[in-house]
Each structure stands twice: as structure tokens, then as C-alpha cells.
Amino acid sequence: MRKESIYEAMQNDIMNANISEEDKNKMLKNVMRLKDQKVNIMITGATGCGKSSTINAMFDTEVVKVGVGVDPETMEIEKYELDNLVLWDTPGLGDGKKADNRHAKNIIKKLSEVDENGDALIDLFLVILDGGTRDLGTSYELINSVIIPNLGKGKENRILVAINQADMAMKGRNWDYDKNEPNQQLVNFLEDKVRSVRDRIYEATGVRIEPIYYSAGYKEEGGEQGRPYNLSKLLYYIVKATPSEKRVVYANNINEDAEMWKDDDELLDYGEETRKSIFESITEGASKGADIGGAIGGIFGSIGETIGRGIGTVVGGVIGFIGGLFG
Template sequence: MGVKFSSYRTDDIDTNLKKMQIRPLDVMVTGVTGAGKSTTLNAFFQKTVAKVGDGVDPETMELDAYELNDFFRVWDTPGLGDGVEIDQIHKKKMIDLLYKTYTSDGKTYGFIDMVIIIVEGANRDMGTTYTLLNEVIVPNIQKDRILVVINQADVAMKGRHWNTNIQSPDSQLISFLEEQALSIQNRVREATGINILKPVYYSAEYGWNVQAVFDFIIDCMPKKRRILMK
């Protein structure tokens, strides 16, 4: 992977941050357990910053912040889908983070600027993703600050049509991923009532299309500080 994200499009990010009069951009990353949040963060940082769980026990039980550079900070959150009681604890942690504030010029603003929701390519647990959206994200942050991305493109068709020699999809898998992105966009609208932008798909494990995810975030940066939801 030729792009170094710590220095990628920093001028674009900085220009937007100056409009917002903040620094850095604070991005909350969430999703169901197993969607690949930690792998995604490691792909951004191009080194291991978040421990990846190979078993059933989720690795991210707390909120961890990682600074990519002076302009971009991500917050790794616990995934949902680990049982009712644990999920309730995790929901509260995420909602508390969404209501974390700072004060500037006598006004109070939300600390988190954007939320990235990671969906796993095999689409095994969309119900929990809808719960995450409906109960945690949508009521507590403006919808234009919510992005959905689809990880694990390499196993979206159970490993078929993924070229392991160059670690990228063939045209058939690309078509499938395009259809899946549109399907998730429609299903999220039906389940939550919000219109999200068409999700970007990628494989964090193999570094495929991660640059497109990063572009997606930068291109969708808000222009103003975040007012808290009432």
C-alpha cells in the first residue's frame, strides 16, 4: 500500500478544521463485534495500534483514542452483539462519548465530530447494526455526520472471486459489492429512517480500498462544530 495515511491529504483536513475552528477531527468508530474495527484502525495507522481479536471475546471493552497526526483522532469503541447485559454497558459508554463536550467562546459543543459505522462484508448481523443505529447513534448525533462502511470485502462471497495473488476482488465481486452497498443503504433507510451516503467497501486485512474509506471520511467532514442533540 503506497499511501501513508498519517501524511495523506493533511492540507485538506487542516483547511476544513480551520473552518470548523477545531483541531483535531474526532471520529468515533463503531460496529458490531467482529466487523473489523481494530483491523480498520490498524490499516489507517499502518501498524498495530488496536489489538485484533481472533476468538469470540471482544478485544475492545473500553474507549481508546488514537491520534494519527495533529489533525485526525479516532475513538475505538466496544462492539455490540456480546449479550444483552454487556451490550447495555457498551451502549451507555458510546452515548456518554457522544455527549462528551467542550466549551468555546462561551458555547458548548459535542466532542465527537463524526461517527463511522463498520459493517462486515458477510452481512451476518445487520439486526444488531440497526439496533446500534437506532438506539445509540441516530438519536445522539446529526445524520449528516454518520457514515457507514463495509469491511471484509474479501469474504463477502465467502472468499470466492477474491484474487489472493494481488489481494483484490475480480469484476464479479466488485459488482456484488456495489449491489451490497446499495442494498445496505436502502435497508438502513428502511430500518432507521435516515438516508446515508452509499457505503464504501474495503478489506482492512489486505489493505484493499482503505484509501477510499479515508477519502470518504475527509470528503464528508462537517463544516461546523457539532451542536448537541436536544
């Protein structure tokens, strides 16, 4: 059975709302505008860092095959379209100076592209580092010399650095496999690594970023998906870095398997914050120009449920969600 899209749910809610026909028409036009929004994310990292595993766990898709073996699967940037979410998957780095130089030129070219409004095509650049290795020289060179200098305005908000394979950061030691979380010694190690990455990038570029660490939950080809750790935190940072009017795009693509989102550092309720962020962008975008005042929360009843079937699995049911947001 085909799942109702977020846009269909919005249209149904608007048509059933107790508001004027004029406001309904304005809101329906706004929904069509939201439906045309696209989010473009470019993803890069050294070969073996877990780009494909991350994409597949977060967005529940197998369009990006998880690499097996030693040879990179793609030599050029690959484009994957998941509804209005567009992922640009760059080749793995570290395949030789000549290949890396070619990849760098392709990245710079893509970063220079603009959309139909003249804005940068790439909304967010996600750099994935391998938490299981100390050799990050190639990645630092790419971040400091290629990515940041070519991001243009607002560069601090358009790059996210994430350290994957946190469970392998100390060769698998100090990871509690039953609880699927690091013990305190490993937490200290990972936080030191985050600070080191942040400081090295700032010293080289003057740009302040806040790296995070996580584990995508490695999946053998044809095997079961391992439980990720801090995947909900990674999604939260991705959504937060996305322009507000575009965040609705994620609602149709987020993995609905609760196991993907249940384990995190619990410093913040990432699922709740992400859901609020998406929901607020939906209501703001759909209500522009419509004189509906405080009625906006009540109009989108099924939207909360639609979003709840995705990231809502992190925080439980959706009862009272709308009331909690709008008083």
C-alpha cells in the same frame, strides 16, 4: 530521524514567503489555531468486523492491537490520540444483551459531549460492518436506535457506514487474489449489499447515507500486513465528512506505505481528491485575514510535498500540483 510536522512545514513556508511581515504574523497565528484543531472519530462494529485492522492500515499505528481469540479486548470505550487525531474505539458488539446495552449507554453519553466551543465532540461516527456475514441485526439496531437518534444536527454528514472484509463477502469466492480485487460477480454482490444497507437505514430513520465496501487487509499478530482494497476510498469519505478547518489533522497521520493505497475501484482518483481537500483546507485556514490574494498557492510549496509523502503515493509525484490547483 523525526519527520517534520505539517505545522512546522507551514511555518517555514510562511517565514520564507515574499509577503509583508503583517501578513506573515496573521498567517502564523492562523497556523497556531489550526494546530489546536482536533478531529474526534468514534468507531464501532461487531466483534471481528476488523476495526483494529482498519485503524492500523489507515493510520500506520499499532496503538490499537488487532484482536485474536474470541473474547473482546476492551469492555469500555478506549481513547487513542495520534497527535490531534483522536479515535474512540468502542467495544465489539454482539457479546450479549446486557453488555450491548451497557455499550449503547456509553456511546450515547459520549455523543452528548461537547467541545470548548459548544459543538459536538464527535466529528464523525464510523460504523464498520462485517462483509463476510449476513447477520447484521445487532449493527442495524445500534445504527437505527442508538447512533442516528443521538447524533444531533447534521447527522447525515456525521455517520459513515463501511463494509469491511469485502474479500470474504462470498466466502472468499470471486476474489482475484493476484490483482487484489473482486471480479464482476462479487462487485454485483457487494453493490447489492451496499444498496440493502442504505435502504434499510433510510426506511428505519429517514437518514440517507452512502455505505462503501473495502478490505482492510487482515494482519496476523506479528505477521505482514495484507494489501487493503478501497482503503483510499474509505479515507476519502472520512476526510470529506470532516469539517474543512480540521482536515489538516490527517496530514501527519496518514500511512505513507504506497501498498496501502494502490488498489481501489478506480471510480474516482481518491488519493488526488483527498489531497486536494486537505491542501485547500490548509490554505484557506492559514490565509484568513491576510491580504495575499493569488499568492497563497506559491507560499505553501513544501506543504504539497509533505502531503505528497502520504496520500500522494496514490497519485504519483507532486510536481505541478500547486499550479494545477491555483491556475
